[in-house]
Amino acid sequence: MPAKDKKSRTSRTGDYVLKLYITGATRRSQTAVTNLRSICARYLEGRYDLEVVDIYQSPGRTQKDNIVAAPTLVKQLPLPARRLVGDLSKQGQVLLLLGLKPRLQTDE
Numbered sequence: 001m002p003a004k005d006k007k008s009r010t011s012r013t014g015d016y017v018l019k020l021y022i023t024g025a026t027r028r029s030q031t032a033v034t035n036l037r038s039i040c041a042r043y044l045e046g047r048y049d050l051e052v053v054d055i056y057q058s059p060g061r062t063q064k065d066n067i068v069a070a071p072t073l074v075k076q077l078p079l080p081a082r083r084l085v086g087d088l089s090k091q092g093q094v095l096l097l098l099g100l101k102p103r104l105q106t107d108e
Contacts, residue, residue: 016040016048016098017077023070024056028087032071035088043100073097 020036022029033052040048055062055070065074073084075097084097095102 015077016044016075018048018050019065019074019076020050020052021055021062021065021067021070021072021074022052024054029054029071031087031089032073035091036073036094039088039091039094039098042103043095043098 018036018040020032022032036050040050053061053065055067061067069085071085071087073088073094075082078099082097084093086093088094092102
């Protein structure tokens with residue numbers, strides 16, 4: 001059964017609909033989940049809907065959703081839809097996919 005993080009149920013401009021396809025409880029899959037949740041918490045708080053799909057538990061979804069590798073992040077909204085394959089450890093690539101700019105580090 002896919003896991004969902006419902007952070008926002010309203011449809012407002014600027015809301016993000018994301019799907020992360022993983023392969024079970026592998027280290028690479030867990031790293032992708034952790035990295036994406038961290039980015040969402042920092043940059044999209046309250047503005048995203050994340051569905052994590054384990055393709056071992058839902059194998060039909062790979063063909064239906066055209067997934068050929070995992071982990072794969074799919075940004076469905078806002079348009080245009082985009083995909084990124086990997087463990088999402090390169091935060092800059094994830095932010096680019098999401099159309100976001102990195103926040104500057106400040107010493108407080």
